[in-house]
Structures are given as C-alpha cells and as structure tokens.
Amino acid sequence: MTSATDSSLPARPRLIATDLDGTLLHDDKTVSERTVAALAAAEDAGIEVFFVTGRPVKWMEVVSDHVHRHGLAICANGAVVVDLRGGAEGAGELMKVRGLERAAALGVVQALRDTAPGTVFGVEKTTNFCYEPEYPPFEDDPRAHVAPAEKLLQEAGEGDDDPVIKLLAHHPSLPPDSFLTLARTAAGHLASFTRSSPTALLEISGLGVSKASTLALCCAERGISSDEVVAFGDMPNDVEMLEWAGTSYAMGNAHPDVIAAASGRTVANNEDGVAVIIEQLVARARAEGTP
Structure with missing residues (x-):
C-alpha cells in the first residue's frame, strides 16, 4: 500500500x-x-x-x-x-x-422479508423518496408516499412513472456487514447490494449497477x-x-x-x-x- x-x-x-x-x-x-x-x-x-x-x-x-x-x-x-x-x-x-426494475425490487423485498424478518424498506425515485411506516424517521418530504413496499413498487401508472433508482433496506438489529452478506446471498441474483451507512441500511441498485x-x-x-x-x-x-x-x-x-x-x-x-x-x-x- x-x-x-x-x-x-x-x-x-x-x-x-x-x-x-x-x-x-x-x-x-x-x-x-x-x-x-x-x-x-x-x-x-x-x-x-x-x-x-x-x-x-x-x-x-x-x-x-x-x-x-x-x-x-x-x-x-x-x-x-x-x-x-x-x-x-x-x-x-x-x-x-x-434504474432498478420494479419486478426485481419486489423480488428483493420478498427475499429479505423471508430471510431477515423485521426488514423495512424505502424507495428512492428520481423525484422523491417513499417509505414504509416502520422505516426510520427520514427527512420531512411532503411529496413522500408512506405505504408498504409492495404498494410503493407496484407497476408504474398514471402519476407514477418515475424510475426507481434505489431500494433501501433497514434492519433494526442485524450487524451491518452481516446484513449485507445475508442479502447478497438471498437476492444477489436480482440486484446489486452495498452499504455506506454505519447502521444496517443496505442500498440496492439494478443488477450490475x-x-x-x-x-x-x-x-x-x-x-x-x-x-x-x-x-x-x-x-x-x-x-x-x-x-x-x-x-x-x-x-x-x-x-x-x-x-x-x-x-x-x-x-x-x-x-x-x-x-x-x-x-x-x-x-x-x-x-x-x-x-
């Protein structure tokens, strides 16, 4: 070095x-x-x-x-x-x-719900950030939509055609690096996983991104x-x-x-x-x- x-x-x-x-x-x-x-x-x-x-x-x-x-x-x-x-x-x-395809993001959500119960999700789009009710307190964004991840990631329709650029997954108790390893094992074939926070917060992008x-x-x-x-x-x-x-x-x-x-x-x-x-x-x- x-x-x-x-x-x-x-x-x-x-x-x-x-x-x-x-x-x-x-x-x-x-x-x-x-x-x-x-x-x-x-x-x-x-x-x-x-x-x-x-x-x-x-x-x-x-x-x-x-x-x-x-x-x-x-x-x-x-x-x-x-x-x-x-x-x-x-x-x-x-x-x-x-972007991250919504179908792939839904697959990740299901995989982490199965392998890491208690995981909660946020969805970053090009124009706003939406999240689940249990997601850790975030910025005050009047445009944010609070709902289960499955609803936030449903097929884009009228008024919701913004690309999903990142899915975030937070776990309240798992060690950050252990959570990352678990997630990659469970759903690494669907998306790219990484982290930059000192907490157990994963950042999930399109496969290969x-x-x-x-x-x-x-x-x-x-x-x-x-x-x-x-x-x-x-x-x-x-x-x-x-x-x-x-x-x-x-x-x-x-x-x-x-x-x-x-x-x-x-x-x-x-x-x-x-x-x-x-x-x-x-x-x-x-x-x-x-x-």
Missing part, C-alpha cells in the same frame, strides 16, 4: 473520481477551502473531476457552491449521472439513468482508461470503484474492506485527505510540464 506521503503517484492521470461523505466532505458536511482550491487546481492541470456518491441528486447541493468547472456527478451508487451545472434552479441536468460500472461507462465515452483514473473512498459502496481505478486511495477513516481494496491510503476526510493527494498530483504535473 502506498500512503499520502509516498511518491508512488500515477504519472499522468486524466480523471479524479471522489466519493463525498466521509471522503471529500468533512464530518460536518462542509467542503474545506483547501479542498475547493485543490479541485480547481486539478481542473487547471487538465484533470477532470467526477463526484461519485450514494447520495440522490437532490442532496448534491452540498457541493453546488464548489463546482467551478467540475460539475459531473454519479449519484445513487451509479444509478444516475447528472451535470450539476445544468438543469432548472441548480438542480442539475440528468444525463443518464440506470455500481459506482464502478457507471464510472467505467462515463470514462469509456471520454476515451479514458482505468489506468488514467485516481479514485477516493471510505465505505463498502466504494470498493468496486477503488478496485477498478488504476490508482485508488482509502481514507484514513475508511472501512477495513476499503483499505484492502485500495492501492494506497491517505489521511482522514477531516484532514483533507483528498486534497493532500490532489496537491501532489498537480505538483507532479506542473513539474513535468503537462498542461
């Missing part, structure tokens, strides 16, 4: 892919001035920046003031690609949606290879992305699985671990005379 003070950095990276919560953001959900400056310097050096997060599009305002020219975000663990610089009222312009697979699609469209990508993350939903990228860094606060998956390690999010590495990348690019 390399470290934040190592010289083992990629020679000419073309793209930086960074998670947000626990990675780019401090624990208070702010972006430090040092990080804002580092992102801008990366763009000036010709390195594109992607935000790659489990957050839905509506929660991307946390970086809206710091977009500069880096405005592409992969949200909902790869289910949505949005250009933060476009769209109405700063909401961003949807560029790609990789992940941060890594959507990042790979976006990079292929731009003629960028995995070897030209530097990625940062801290939780299990980042593992595939860190394994895919040619160079990757686990944060100092990262989950053990993330540390094992990454090719390097930087300091914690509250110590601006992403900025530390970007500053080194930019310094090398300038020393070598790259644009």
Whole structure:
C-alpha cells in the first residue's frame, strides 16, 4: 500500500473520481477551502473531476457552491449521472439513468422479508423518496408516499412513472456487514447490494449497477482508461470503484474492506485527505510540464 506521503503517484492521470461523505466532505458536511482550491487546481492541470456518491441528486447541493468547472456527478451508487451545472434552479441536468426494475425490487423485498424478518424498506425515485411506516424517521418530504413496499413498487401508472433508482433496506438489529452478506446471498441474483451507512441500511441498485460500472461507462465515452483514473473512498459502496481505478486511495477513516481494496491510503476526510493527494498530483504535473 502506498500512503499520502509516498511518491508512488500515477504519472499522468486524466480523471479524479471522489466519493463525498466521509471522503471529500468533512464530518460536518462542509467542503474545506483547501479542498475547493485543490479541485480547481486539478481542473487547471487538465484533470477532470467526477463526484461519485450514494447520495440522490437532490442532496448534491452540498457541493453546488464548489463546482467551478467540475460539475459531473454519479449519484445513487451509479444509478444516475447528472451535470450539476445544468438543469432548472441548480438542480442539475440528468444525463443518464440506470434504474432498478420494479419486478426485481419486489423480488428483493420478498427475499429479505423471508430471510431477515423485521426488514423495512424505502424507495428512492428520481423525484422523491417513499417509505414504509416502520422505516426510520427520514427527512420531512411532503411529496413522500408512506405505504408498504409492495404498494410503493407496484407497476408504474398514471402519476407514477418515475424510475426507481434505489431500494433501501433497514434492519433494526442485524450487524451491518452481516446484513449485507445475508442479502447478497438471498437476492444477489436480482440486484446489486452495498452499504455506506454505519447502521444496517443496505442500498440496492439494478443488477450490475455500481459506482464502478457507471464510472467505467462515463470514462469509456471520454476515451479514458482505468489506468488514467485516481479514485477516493471510505465505505463498502466504494470498493468496486477503488478496485477498478488504476490508482485508488482509502481514507484514513475508511472501512477495513476499503483499505484492502485500495492501492494506497491517505489521511482522514477531516484532514483533507483528498486534497493532500490532489496537491501532489498537480505538483507532479506542473513539474513535468503537462498542461
């Protein structure tokens, strides 16, 4: 493993892919001035920046003031690609949606009800979040529909044609990693399972949809290879992305699985671990005379 003070950095990276919560953001959900400056310097050096997060599009305002020219975000663990610089009222312009088929989601619900009794569900759509009555208290959303998951996932009809981008499953007592393993065993043939919360909250996407697979699609469209990508993350939903990228860094606060998956390690999010590495990348690019 390399470290934040190592010289083992990629020679000419073309793209930086960074998670947000626990990675780019401090624990208070702010972006430090040092990080804002580092992102801008990366763009000036010709390195594109992607935000790659489990957050839905509506929660991307946390970086809206710091977009500069880096405005592409992969949200909902790869289910949505949005250009933060476009769209109405700063909401961003949807560029790609990789939804979860409702039939597959219903299959997951049934499998988890059978194998992990007590599981409750939430349904994230492109425009709103709906959930079961027993789901842990969530944001106050007047558009939210509260009902059993089977009803929330019934076939789309008039007024309900928004794609399902993520199913969430919460268990009140199972250990988070055990719940993830159980769910993958029970329904991994139907959908993709991961987690980013310290609680037993699973994030379920369409089969084959992940941060890594959507990042790979976006990079292929731009003629960028995995070897030209530097990625940062801290939780299990980042593992595939860190394994895919040619160079990757686990944060100092990262989950053990993330540390094992990454090719390097930087300091914690509250110590601006992403900025530390970007500053080194930019310094090398300038020393070598790259644009």
